[in-house]
Amino acid sequence: MVQGTTSDAGKSILVAGLCRVLARRGCRVAPFKPQNMALNSAVTVDGGEIGRAQALQAQACGLKPHTDMNPVLLKPTSDTGAQIIIHGHAVSHLDARAYHDYKTIAMEAVLESYRRLMQRYDYIVVEGAGSPAEINLRERDIANMGFAERVDCPVIIVADIDRGGVFAHLVGTLALLSDSEQDRVSGFVINKFRGDIGLLQPGNDWLENKTGKPVLGVLPYLQGLHLDAEDAIDTDQVLSHNAEVLTVAVPVFSRISNHTDFDALRLHPQVDLKFVGPGAKPPPADLIVLPGSKNVRMDLNWLRNNGWCESITRHLRYGGKVIGICGGFQMLGHGISDTEGIEGPPGFTQGLGWLDIETELRCQKQLRQAGGTLNIEASTERGSVDALVEGYEIHCGISSGAGLARPAVRLRDGRDDGAISADGRVLGTYLHGLFDQTASRDALLAWAGLRVAGEELDVAAVRERELNRLADVLENEIDCDALFPRSCS
Template sequence: MVQGTTSDAGKSTLVAALARLLKRRGVKVAPFKPQNMALNSAVTANGGEIGRAQALQAMACGLEPHTDMNPVLLKPSSDTGAQVIIHGRAIGTMQALDYHSYKATAKQAVLDAFARLQRQYDCVLVEGAGSPAEINLRDNDIANMGFAEAVDCPVILIADIDRGGVFAHLVGTLELLAPSERARVAGFVINRFRGDLALLQSGLDWLEARTGLPVLGVLPYLHDLHLDAEDAIATGQRTGDTCLTVVVPVLPRISNHTDVDPLRLHPQVDLQFVAASDPLPPCDLVILPGSKNVRGDLEHMLANGWQEKLNRHLRYGGKLLGICGGLQMLGKSVADPLAIEGTAGKTPGFGYCDFTTELHAEKTLKNVKGLLRLNDAEVPFAGYEIHCGVSRGPDLASAAFMIDAQGEQRGDGVLSGDGQILATYVHGLFDEAAALEQLLIWAGSEPQALAAFDLAEHREAQLERLADTVQEHLDARWLDSLGAT
C-alpha cells in the first residue's frame, strides 16, 4: 500500500508507475483505492463509477476499469456534504458526520472488493487517501492504516519534497501512528526532487538513522508529466504560437475537468482556467464544464456577471460549449425537486437554449460512442455519461452528437441554429483525434493549420516515461521483491 504524508504527495502516480512495471514483468496486477474523494470520475465496463485515478491505474495494468478498484467514492456537493457511491452506485448524499458513522458499513464493501481482486490477481497495489496521520479521521478509518491493519498490508510512505518540509512530513507522520501501524511501514519514497542528490544525502542518512527505515528511492521532478488528475486543476498559459484560445471557468464544484486535458496538451491551443469572479478574457471558445452542484455553480456564475460576459462573447462571434452540467446551465432552468445536489428548488439558466432540466434520483452511467456531425463532416467519437439530470425541450431535436445505442442512433445535446452554441452530456468528447479536430475547426481553427494530437498515445507515452523513471530511481531489490509477492 502506498500512503502519502499529504494529499498530492504522488500516491496515484507511484501506484500507476509500479503497475506498469509489474505489467511489463508479466505479473497480473490490479489497482485498488478503498475510499476516494474526487470530482473527476470514470464509468467502468460494468456500468459503475470510480475515481479517475483508478481508471488510469487500470490502464497502466492493461485492464478495463472495474468498480472493485474503488469501492467507495465520495463526490463533494458542498463544504460539509457529499454524494456517497458504493460499488459504483450512488446511495445518496450524506453530511460529513453522518458518513463518519456510516464508515463501519462502508468498510465491508471495501473488504469484499479487495477480496475479489486478491482472488483474481497476483498482486494488488493499494493507494491511500490524504494522510494516515489525520487524527480526527482515525476512528473507523477505511482509507489508510485502518485498511492496512484489517488486511495485514505492508505500507510505504511517499512525501513531496518540492513543497518543503519533507523530513518533518515523514518523521511527523510516523510519530502520529500507533505502534502496530508504524511496524508495517516498510520504507520511504521522496518525490519531486530537483537538484544534486549529493546535497540531499546527509538528510537521507539522518532519516534512516532516526527512523530505522530505508529510503527506497528519490524520484526526480518530471517536467511536463501529465496524467489524468484526481482533482487538481493544472494552471498556466501557452507561450508559443497558438491557433485557438479556450477559456474554462473554474466552478466551485467543477467536476470531470479532465474533459479539457486534450486541449490543454494540444500544441496549438491556449487553454486558460479563470475564476468565476475574474473578467472573461478575449477568446475563441468558452467551455462550461461539468458540476457536482449545478444549481449552486450556476447561481455563483450569475452572481459574478456571467450572463453579460457570455452575451458579449457571443455578440462578438465567440463559440460556447456546455458539457453535462454546463449543458444544463445553457437551458431555461435547472430544477432539483428531490434535493439531489443541495437544497430543493429551481434556478433560472442562461436561457440560450429552449429546454429545461430536472434532476432525478437515478444517475445515468454509460460508456457511449457514435458519430459527431459537424462542419459538414461525420467522424466517430467515444465518451461517457455521468449525470442525474434529464433535459427536455424543442432545441434538443437539433444535435451534433449521434449516439449509437444498440444499433439505433439517438441525438444528444444541442447545436444552435447559428452554429455558435454546442452542448452535450458526453464527457471525453475531445479524446478521439478525429472528433477533437472537428471540434477545433468548429471553434475557429483553420483545418490546414491544425496539428494532429492523440490523447491515448500521449497517455501511454507518459505511463512508460513514469515507469522508466521509477525503475531507475527506486531500489531494485525492493522492486524485485514486490514482483515476487
C-alpha cells in the same frame, strides 16, 4: 499500499508507475483505492463509476476500469456533504458526521471488493487518501492505516519535497502513527526532487537513523508529465508560437467535475486554454466551454456572481462559440429543477437560456460509455472530417425541450445527445471526452474558428508514453526487486 504525508504528495502517480512496472514484468496486477474523494470520475466496464486516477492506474495494468478498484467514491456537493457511491452506484447523500457513522458499512464494501481482486491478481497496489496522520479521522478509518491494518498490508509513505519540509512531513507522519502502524511502514519515497542528489544524502542518512526506516527511492521532478489528475487542475501548457492559436476559456466552478475533459486541449499546441477561477475577470476568447459540475444549480449561481453571464452574451454577440458539457449543458437551457433535493435544497434555478431545453434532476444517475458522430459542419485543413467521438456519460439530469431536435451528437446506439442552438453558435452535450479523439477535436476547433489544422494528438498514446516514462524512472530510482520479491504466477 502507498500512503502520503499530504494530499497531492504523489500517491496516485506512484501507484500508476508501480502498476506499470509490474505489468511489464508479466504480473497480473490491479490498482485499488478503498475510499476516494474526487469529482473526476470514469465510467467502468461493469457500468459504474470510480475515481479518474484509478481508471488511469487500470490502464497502467493493461486492464479495463472496474468498480472493485475504487469501491467507495465520495463526490462533494458542498463543503459539508457528499454523494456516497458504493461499488460504482450512488446510494446516499450524507453530511460529514453522518458519513463518519456510515464508515462501518462502507468498510464491508471495501473488503468485499478487495477479496475479489485478491482472487484474481498476483499483486494489488493500493492507494491511500490524504494523510494517515489526520488524528480526527482515525476512528473507523477505511482509507489509510485502518484498511492496511485490517488486511495486513505493508505501507510505503511518499512525500513531496517540492513543497518544502519533507523530513518534517515524514518524521511527523510516522510519529503520529500507532506502534503497530509504524511497524508496517516499509520505508519512504521522496517525490519531485530537483538538483544534485548528493546534497540530499545527508538528510536521507539522518532520516534513516532517526526512524529506522529506509529511503526506498528519490524520484526526480518530471517536467511535463501528462497524466490524468485525480482532482487538482493542471495548467501546464506547451503552445506553438509559429501557428495560429485558438483561445479557450473555462470557468472553474466551485464544484467543477471531470476537468480531465480539457487535458487534450491543454496538450494541443494551437490551443491557449485558460482556466478562470473565482473573482477573475472572464478573458477574451474564441471559445467558452462550461464544464461539468457536481452541484449544477449552485455553480450556475457562481457563474452569475462571477460575471460570466454578461461575458457570454457579449462573447456570442461578437461571433464567439460556446460549448456546455454535462452540467454546463444543463446551465445553457431555460432552467434546472431539483424537486427531490438531489444536489442540494429542493428548488428551481433559471438557466442562461441559450438552448431551448429544460432539465430535471433525478435520483437515477445515467452511467454509460458512449460514442457516435458529431452533428456539426466544420471544414479543416485535413478536408472532410468524419467526426467520430468516444466518451462517457455521468449525469443525474434528464433534459427535454424543442432544442433536442437539433442534437449535438448522433450516438451509435440510436439515441441523440445534446443540442445545438438555431444560430449554430451554442452546443451542449452530456458526453465527456469530447476532445479526446483527433477527428472530433479538429472538427470542434474548426467550428470554433481555428483555420489551421493542429498536430496529430492521440491522448491514449500520450497516456501510454507517459506511463512507460514513469515506470522507467521508478525502475531506475527504486529497488523494485526488493519491493516486489514474490514471483508472479
